[in-house]
Amino acid sequence: MNTNSWSSLIERMLAGNVRALSRLVSRVENREPGWMEAMKQIYPLSGKARLIGITGSPGAGKSTLANGIARELVAGGFKVGIIAVDPSSPFSGGSLLGDRLRMKDLWNLDGVFIRSMATRGALGGLNQSARDVAKILDAFGKDFVLIETVGVGQDEVEVVRAADLVLVVCVPGQGDGVQALKAGIMEIADIFVVNKADRPGAEEVCLDIESMLDLDQSSDKPKPPVLRTTAHTGEGLPELVRTLLDLCSSPAKGRDWRKMRIREELIGLLGKELIGLIREEWEKDGVLEKAVRQIEKREKDPYSLVEERLSLWLNRDRGRIPRS
Numbered sequence: 001m002n003t004n005s006w007s008s009l010i011e012r013m014l015a016g017n018v019r020a021l022s023r024l025v026s027r028v029e030n031r032e033p034g035w036m037e038a039m040k041q042i043y044p045l046s047g048k049a050r051l052i053g054i055t056g057s058p059g060a061g062k063s064t065l066a067n068g069i070a071r072e073l074v075a076g077g078f079k080v081g082i083i084a085v086d087p088s089s090p091f092s093g094g095s096l097l098g099d100r101l102r103m104k105d106l107w108n109l110d111g112v113f114i115r116s117m118a119t120r121g122a123l124g125g126l127n128q129s130a131r132d133v134a135k136i137l138d139a140f141g142k143d144f145v146l147i148e149t150v151g152v153g154q155d156e157v158e159v160v161r162a163a164d165l166v167l168v169v170c171v172p173g174q175g176d177g178v179q180a181l182k183a184g185i186m187e188i189a190d191i192f193v194v195n196k197a198d199r200p201g202a203e204e205v206c207l208d209i210e211s212m213l214d215l216d217q218s219s220d221k222p223k224p225p226v227l228r229t230t231a232h233t234g235e236g237l238p239e240l241v242r243t244l245l246d247l248c249s250s251p252a253k254g255r256d257w258r259k260m261r262i263r264e265e266l267i268g269l270l271g272k273e274l275i276g277l278i279r280e281e282w283e284k285d286g287v288l289e290k291a292v293r294q295i296e297k298r299e300k301d302p303y304s305l306v307e308e309r310l311s312l313w314l315n316r317d318r319g320r321i322p323r324s
């Protein structure tokens with residue numbers, strides 16, 4: 001049997017083989033032919049793991065926290081995976097830095113599997129790629145998948161939106177840091193972590209966040225707890241993990257949240273696939289090139305061309321798409 005075939009990879013992954021897991025993740029990320037079939041097989045085996053988003057500015061201590069949280073969870077008997085949407089994340093004390101090839105690999109540190117993903121170039125889009133990897137880790141048997149991402153940029157925000165629980169990491173001395181949080185991240189936080197509590201100003205940051213939360217009457221969500229940690233010494237981590245486990249076991253986000261996520265994922269997947277199909281078909285037989293030439297010579301405008309193309313597609317497929 002071809003040991004690199006999808007079915008063999010899935011089989012070995014399910015048997016606990018880390019190399020197969022790593023290979024599978026890469027091939028799905030690269031959208032190699034058959035990836036969708038593979039995900040169809042993997043999907044029913046997922047759905048148990050909790051996705052925890054960890055977001056905050058660069059240097060806030062997200063990787064150190066993720067490591068610490070993973071350690072605590074492992075000590076509590078849970079299986080943990082980490083996805084770092086930031087290839088510069090120094091997860092094994094810096095040894096990942098400056099080694100691009102190895103960074104693409106999956107790391108196994110004390111049973112915690114760590115996957116770095118580049119922010120650019122994810123074929124299925126960063127958000128979907130992170131979801132796919134999380135599902136594979138879930139099927140592999142992880143109870144928790146931590147996703148670390150810098151809290152800037154639409155893609156990154158989408159990634160944390162897909163999480164079951166979101167930790168927003170702040171640090172003292174950030175200046176307008178808390179202010180900046182208001183844009184987008186604030187409302188998706190389930191727990192605020194004030195890290196680097198060993199530094200002066202931690203108390204002020206906590207107060208800032210608390211008063212900001214008091215001002216925010218719009219949300220019907222329970223007020224997120226604000227916790228202090230010193231990630232590199234582990235101080236505050238047991239309490240953070242206790243809070244996290246508590247929140248995970250209470251279905252506060254409810255069904256609508258899940259439905260919203262499923263809806264977004266469906267639309268996202270469909271969109272990506274459609275774009276792929278359209279591009280492929282339009283590029284076939286030089287049709288796209290012809291259109292480009294027509295626009296260049298100003299014989300046609302892009303709007304009419306898109307309209308024509310669209311109606312061609314719709315009319316051709318109308319009879320084939322079932323109504324239900």
Ligand SMILES: Nc1nc2c(ncn2[C@@H]2O[C@H](COP(=O)(O)OP(=O)(O)O)[C@@H](O)[C@H]2O)c(=O)[nH]1
Nearest residue numbers: 058059060061062063064195196197230231232
């Ligand atoms: N003083 C202090 N330094 C910390 C703390 N947590 C992390 N660091 C340090 O802050 C730097 C950035 O941490 P890192 O986890 O890479 O941040 P990330 O960019 O958010 O992932 C590292 O040098 C850490 O050792 C903390 O609680 N206190």
Ligand SMILES: [Mg+2]
Nearest residue numbers: 062063089090
């Ligand atoms: Mg990091």
